[in-house]
Amino acid sequence: MTKTGKPGINRRTTLALMGAGAFTVASPWVARAQAKTIKIGMPTILSGRVAQLGTSSRNAVMLEVEKVNAAGGLAGRQIEMVVRDSKGQPQEAARIARELVNTDGCELLIDGEASSGSFAVHEVARDIGVLCIHTCSEASSLTADPKQHIPNAFRCVRQGIHDSIAGGSYAANIAKAKGLKKWATCSPDYAYGRDTTAEFVTYLKHFAPDVEIISETWPKLFQPDYTETVTKILQAKPQALYSALWGGDLTSYIDQANIYAMFTQMEVFAVNMADYTALTVVKNLPKGIHSGNRYIKTYPATAENAAWGDAYKAKYKEYPTNWSWQNATAVMFLSEAAKKANSTDGKKLAEVLTGLTIKCPFGADGTVTMRGEDRTLVGYAIGWGTTIPNEPYVPEVKSGDWKQIFALEAEWKKSKGYT
Amino acid sequence: MDLDALIGCLGSSACVVTQTTSGLIIGMLLFLVAVGLTLIFGVLKIVNFSHGAFYMFGAYFALTGYQLTGSFIVALLFGAxxxxxxxxxxERVFISRVYGRDVLMQLLVxxxxVLIFDDSVKLIWGAEFKSMGMPAAFQVPPWFIAGGVVPPFYILLISVALVVAALLGIGLARSRLxxxxxxxxxxxxxxxxxxxxxxxxxxSVFALGxxxxxxxxxxxxxVRSMTPGMGFSVLIESFIVTVIGGMGSILGALIxxxxxxxxxxxxxxxxxxxTDGLMYLFMVIVLVARPTGLFGKDVA
Incomplete structure (x- = not known):
């Protein structure tokens, strides 16, 4: 007897095909895992006031990707970057991150967002399980808080808490040597400014208990005029000022404070000064501003770092930024992990990345490590120094002590209930 | 709240001079932007929501003028x-088409x-922020008046704004134009x-504004870094000024x-x-007491 049926495909086959189709659409990184090229998605900020940092992030990634591709690619697969502009909006960053994976077929993500956007992208990574490396968010809680821990997300960025410990230690030494007991602060009025300032003050007082904060000012982010904050600080007559202002806000502040001769009346500690974005823009940079290193090609003072800075400048006709070295390091980590895993599979890469140490021009000792316990970057060059008006801008940088940073970071985590 | 600091300041001539000068500087720059806004509204009945963009153009043109010539006077002329x-x-190509239309249409245009102008600046001068730097003539120590700190550059700034206010007031009142x-x-x-x-x-009025x-x-x-979109925050404060002073009133804009x-x-x-809350609170008090603003009847 011959079995008969309706022409065409039956219901069971239709359901199976639909299921396979839906799976393919929903999980394209799985379906396309064997493609010759590997797409890496990157949401970042390419427009608005922070565009310069986002652009410098993309530039640094492209610089490193070219090297990886020239050397044979990521485990034999050529990298194709797909970079999208989030305009600095967290919801847009999250939407783009999801779209990059689900629609564009990206198998890995480099998250070039500022803190607010990074937390949004982090949730996308948690949801869809794609390997994600955060490259710009300095908010310590992104990796310190165990609630944020997921096996597929890493952070390749300097951290606020590390900078505050190194900065607090450096500033306390100056305070003791020069008898600076009365301090003022002036930082932007949002999470980064408030948190960073509080942490800096905590460690400044930890190392120099005599210090007293006699004035605080919190200008709005992107405020055009700082005259009232400058004169308020002058009225308070502090011996030293700490500021976490950055970018155009910092340069405006310096220009406006300069004409009141503020920098001759007190020691100024501006954590974000030593970045080329600010150093090259201020026309009358005062001598002697204390700053944490962001990115300068003379620190760490190695041939590798200088060569990297020069190569970037030769290609893009401007100096790299703090975000640049972090993004470049992320690509270096991916490249090394792919070699060790001999694979581009996200899970295998994540296993290798955890605790991985690589040679890196931006390392304090020539290497950096993706610390296993919280999947965050440690061992990068961190230090403070004073500015001069021309290159090299910060001729001498006093390095932070990573042993001290680790010890105090562990105490800080405990105090926050993270461990 | 730190009333002790405020009371302490009011009892010190040095502090009063410094803070008053500081207030004049902030106010005079705001006046120059707000007076254009109020002039345009008074004559054209257009609420120019793109007015901040012209503040931005002024800064960028001044930068170019200064880079080309090294003269701050030329920079000011370039900007204006x-x-x-x-x-x-x-005004001729676009705004003139929405005269008499409802305010939503004006807002839309x-x-x-605003977006087009911001992107144009980005294309011409770049997305990164820029700084002109203080002209050499003003790279001098501040003056001390009654113990208060007064930068010479800000004296120039206040003087220019006062001259403009006087010329506008006299010109509108006395000249044929x-x-x-x-x-x-x-x-x-x-x-x-x-x-x-x-x-x-x-x-002419739109161009003057x-x-x-x-x-x-x-x-x-x-003294202010330049970025595409820098006019937005100035625009908000200028609207507050015009609302307090009265839309269309030049004297109101100054006060x-x-x-x-x-x-x-x-x-x-x-x-x-x-501080920002105080500004808005003051605006609310003025609007409740005088809905047309302090000098709302004095249409230009």
Missing amino acids: IGAAIIGLIF CYAF GKVIRAAAHNPDMVSALGINTAMIYG CALAGLAGALAAP GALLIGLIRSFGSLGFPLF
Whole structure:
């Protein structure tokens, strides 16, 4: 007897095909895992006031990707970057991150967002399980808080808490040597400014208990005029000022404070000064501003770092930024992990990345490590120094002590209930 | 709240001088932007939501002028004239088409051009922030008046704004062109019937308003970093000034701007976390007491 049926495909086959189709659409990184090229998605900020940092992030990634591709690619697969502009909006960053994976077929993500956007992208990574490396968010809680821990997300960025410990230690030494007991602060009025300032003050007082904060000012982010904050600080007559202002806000502040001769009346500690974005823009940079290193090609003072800075400048006709070295390091980590895993599979890469140490021009000792316990970057060059008006801008940088940073970071985590 | 700091300041001549000067500086720059806004509204009945963009153009044109010549006077002229030319073209080609239309249409056109102008600046001067730097003549130590700190550059800035205020006030009150402008503000049909080219008057007033915003941007360029979109925050405060002073009133713009400057300056001492709130609170009080603003009846 011959079995008969309706022409065409039956219901069971239709359901199976639909299921396979839906799976393919929903999980394209799985379906396309064997493609010759590997797409890496990157949401970042390419427009608005922070565009310069986002652009410098993309530039640094492209610089490193070219090297990886020239050397044979990521485990034999050529990298194709797909970079999208989030305009600095967290919801847009999250939407783009999801779209990059689900629609564009990206198998890995480099998250070039500022803190607010990074937390949004982090949730996308948690949801869809794609390997994600955060490259710009300095908010310590992104990796310190165990609630944020997921096996597929890493952070390749300097951290606020590390900078505050190194900065607090450096500033306390100056305070003791020069008898600076009365301090003022002036930082932007949002999470980064408030948190960073509080942490800096905590460690400044930890190392120099005599210090007293006699004035605080919190200008709005992107405020055009700082005259009232400058004169308020002058009225308070502090011996030293700490500021976490950055970018155009910092340069405006310096220009406006300069004409009141503020920098001759007190020691100024501006954590974000030593970045080329600010150093090259201020026309009358005062001598002697204390700053944490962001990115300068003379620190760490190695041939590798200088060569990297020069190569970037030769290609893009401007100096790299703090975000640049972090993004470049992320690509270096991916490249090394792919070699060790001999694979581009996200899970295998994540296993290798955890605790991985690589040679890196931006390392304090020539290497950096993706610390296993919280999947965050440690061992990068961190230090403070004073500015001069021309290159090299910060001729001498006093390095932070990573042993001290680790010890105090562990105490800080405990105090926050993270461990 | 830190009332002790505020009271302590009021008891010290040095502090009063420093904070008053600080308030005048903030106020005078605001005045230059707000007076253009109020002038345009008074004559053209257009709420120019794109006015902040001309402040931005002024700053960037001044930067270019300064880079080309090294002269701050040329930079000021570049800023004012450049903004005026773009304003004139904008008014003739686009704004003139929405005269008499509802405010939503005006808002739509202006907002579209805010985006276009911001992107144009990005294309021409780049997305990164820029700084002009202080002209060499003003790279001098500040003056000390009654113990208070007063930078010479800010004396120039206040003087220029005061001269502009005086010229505008006298020009509108006494000159023939001023009388025609005031007549056009009251009854444009009658002015047109008398054979006066109202289109030219409208274009001139719009360009003048933009030139004033451009001058403010040029004056601010040595001390404020420039970025595409920098006009937005100035625009908000300028609207507050015009609402307090009364839409269409030049004297109102001057008084409103000075009050806002002084509120910011002294408020930062006594109410450091509520300085912006003080500004809005003052606006609310004025609106409740006088809904037309302090000088709302004095239409230009």
